[in-house]
Amino acid sequence: MIGEFLQALHRYPFMQYAVATGVLASVACGVVGSYIVVRRITYVAGGISHCVLGGMGAAMYLNKVHGWHWLHPLHGATAMALAAALLIGLVGLRYKQREDTVISAVWAIGMAAGVLFITKTPGYASDLMSYLFGNILMVTPADLRLIGLLDAAVVASALVFYKQFLAVCFDEEYARARGLRVEFYYLFLLCLTALTVVLLVTVVGIIMVIALLTLPVAVAGHFAQRLWHMMVLSAVLSAVLTTAGLAISYGPDLPAGATIIVLAGAAYLATTLLHRPLSALARKGTPHAQSL
Amino acid sequence: MMVGTPRENAVNDPPVIELNDVWFSYDGPPVLEAVNLHIHEGDFACMVGPNGGGKTTLLKLMLGLLLPTHGSVRVFGAAPHHARRRIGYAPQQSQFDPRFPASVMDIALTGRMGRTRLFGPYARSDKRAAARALEEVGCYDLRKQAFPSLSGGQRQRVLIARALASEPELLLLDEPTANLDIKVEGEFQELLRELSKRLTIVLVSHDVGFVAPFVKTVVCVRHRVSVHPTSQLTGELVSELYGQEVRMIQHSHDCLEGRK
Numbered sequence: 211m212i213g214e215f216l217q218a219l220h221r222y223p224f225m226q227y228a229v230a231t232g233v234l235a236s237v238a239c240g241v242v243g244s245y246i247v248v249r250r251i252t253y254v255a256g257g258i259s260h261c262v263l264g265g266m267g268a269a270m271y272l273n274k275v276h277g278w279h280w281l282h283p284l285h286g287a288t289a290m291a292l293a294a295a296l297l298i299g300l301v302g303l304r305y306k307q308r309e310d311t312v313i314s315a316v317w318a319i320g321m322a323a324g325v326l327f328i329t330k331t332p333g334y335a336s337d338l339m340s341y342l343f344g345n346i347l348m349v350t351p352a353d354l355r356l357i358g359l360l361d362a363a364v365v366a367s368a369l370v371f372y373k374q375f376l377a378v379c380f381d382e383e384y385a386r387a388r389g390l391r392v393e394f395y396y397l398f399l400l401c402l403t404a405l406t407v408v409l410l411v412t413v414v415g416i417i418m419v420i421a422l423l424t425l426p427v428a429v430a431g432h433f434a435q436r437l438w439h440m441m442v443l444s445a446v447l448s449a450v451l452t453t454a455g456l457a458i459s460y461g462p463d464l465p466a467g468a469t470i471i472v473l474a475g476a477a478y479l480a481t482t483l484l485h486r487p488l489s490a491l492a493r494k495g496t497p498h499a500q501s502l
Numbered sequence: 503m504m505v506g507t508p509r510e511n512a513v514n515d516p517p518v519i520e521l522n523d524v525w526f527s528y529d530g531p532p533v534l535e536a537v538n539l540h541i542h543e544g545d546f547a548c549m550v551g552p553n554g555g556g557k558t559t560l561l562k563l564m565l566g567l568l569l570p571t572h573g574s575v576r577v578f579g580a581a582p583h584h585a586r587r588r589i590g591y592a593p594q595q596s597q598f599d600p601r602f603p604a605s606v607m608d609i610a611l612t613g614r615m616g617r618t619r620l621f622g623p624y625a626r627s628d629k630r631a632a633a634r635a636l637e638e639v640g641c642y643d644l645r646k647q648a649f650p651s652l653s654g655g656q657r658q659r660v661l662i663a664r665a666l667a668s669e670p671e672l673l674l675l676d677e678p679t680a681n682l683d684i685k686v687e688g689e690f691q692e693l694l695r696e697l698s699k700r701l702t703i704v705l706v707s708h709d710v711g712f713v714a715p716f717v718k719t720v721v722c723v724r725h726r727v728s729v730h731p732t733s734q735l736t737g738e739l740v741s742e743l744y745g746q747e748v749r750m751i752q753h754s755h756d757c758l759e760g761r762k
Contacts, residue, residue: 248602370621377612380602384593387565388615388668389586434603435648 215457227349232452235409238364240445242406243427249379252424257313258294259407259419261320265290267327274331291404299400344415344467364405414467425474432485517542518702524573533559537727546698549706551723557706590670592661594677600650606660607645610636613667635666655686675705
């Protein structure tokens with residue numbers, strides 16, 4: 211089965227693009243996913259990822275019906291994700307109590323708009339499935355260039371401001387007392403989340419993005435003692451999971467996105483079950499550890 | 503009982519912290535009413551009072567994290583947010599994610615925010631300042647350990663180190679002795695005594711028993727504020743401040759022990 215995958219990888223460019231996409235997306239996924247998990251904003255990522263369908267649908271509609279041929283669904287996804295991130299972020303900062311309402315609204319309205327656009331685009335209703343559940347095997351060289359660009363931008367800005375993000379994620383009030391513009395960094399983090407979501411939508415589709423954003427980080431969280439360890443571990447893990455998912459799904463012709471997510475879930479379950487007894491053993495000698 | 507310091511006569515200088523007729527309320531009845539408070543350089547002030555009396559609110563006004571509904575707050579003669587570089591702050595430690603992946607050094611370094619460069623990792627001078635601060639509180643050997651794995655007393659020290667890493671002139675501490683057992687609290691008081699030799703310190707405590715020999719000013723906060731030199735702190739004053747609660751306060755150590 212794996213031999214078959216390696217042969218295909220050697221022979222078909224689409225297979226190479228798929229693996230490259232998975233690995234590129236994994237880097238952003240590990241770095242930004244770690245921030246998302248420690249800052250506890252996975253539900254914001256959920257809202258952003260689902261509303262992306264609206265942007266993709268609108269871009270495709272304008273492309274096919276109005277002849278805007280330069281407009282690619284990934285452009286629509288990017289614009290929509292950024293708009294949603296800023297909307298959720300600003301409402302969250304101004305009216306904290308309304309934040310979850312806005313997330314739910316953005317989540318569902320984005321999807322509804324997407325469904326409407328896609329059904330009104332002649333001949334493209336089948337694309338709905340690939341947006342929802344991912345279609346990593348359909349990545350074109352043009353897609354790959356855009357993905358590479360987004361990836362570089364996200365990872366670079368996430369690392370350049372590492373110390374600020376860590377300070378804000380750990381203790382927002384203290385960071386504010388030190389004169390840090392925490393609102394700016396929060397919105398910045400949401401925008402990075404939005405771009406990461408766009409990258410991951412190509413790999414596993416809209417519905418399963420949250421799983422890929424959080425599960426590798428959760429696994430890494432069992433072992434990592436520092437934030438950047440968590441980022442490296444989860445990026446590597448995510449790259450391994452997406453590549454393994456591609457390899458396993460290729461022979462029996464399974465959907466790659468779903469295979470990747472099931473693998474990630476299995477990895478999380480296994481490490482959670484094994485981690486507890488192991489760390490309990492390791493902790494026996496140190497009564498103070500984990501006292502909170 | 504006052505401990506002599508070189509700054510003993512600094513009382514005539516303009517105050518480090520100056521609150522004039524400050525009122526504050528979060529959407530409701532005022533938490534603080536007509537507060538006038540001056541803290542001078544070299545002072546060690548302990549703010550005591552019942553829970554909900556406005557101690558932490560007062561501290562946050564001094565940090566500029568909250569703005570007064572009425573009145574003015576000046577720190578080092580300026581609005582608090584302009585004085586932030588000169589203020590070290592250690593919040594209550596109960597508010598942290600107990601699984602946050604960060605080492606002790608990582609946490610101490612966040613104290614360099616506001617002084618360090620904008621882009622890229624911390625500079626070597628930041629690391630030196632953080633290391634020095636950790637050494638001062640006796641936690642340098644723990645620098646590589648995960649912050650969540652520390653005991654309550656160790657965490658509290660690291661939070662003080664984080665405040666010291668910013669090289670402040672004024673230290674604001676919110677309940678640094680909450681949840682510490684008596685032995686650790688004793689060591690902790692020793693640390694504060696050392697720090698008070700070179701810093702102006704304002705400390706919040708719900709525990710009037712904390713008012714240690716080296717505290718110079720006691721600020722009683724119960725919506726209104728009254729200031730007393732430690733020599734005036736009598737049983738009568740305490741019961742006036744806490745009313746019915748006073749019996750519980752006096753036994754707070756036993757209560758804490760019993761709960762563990």
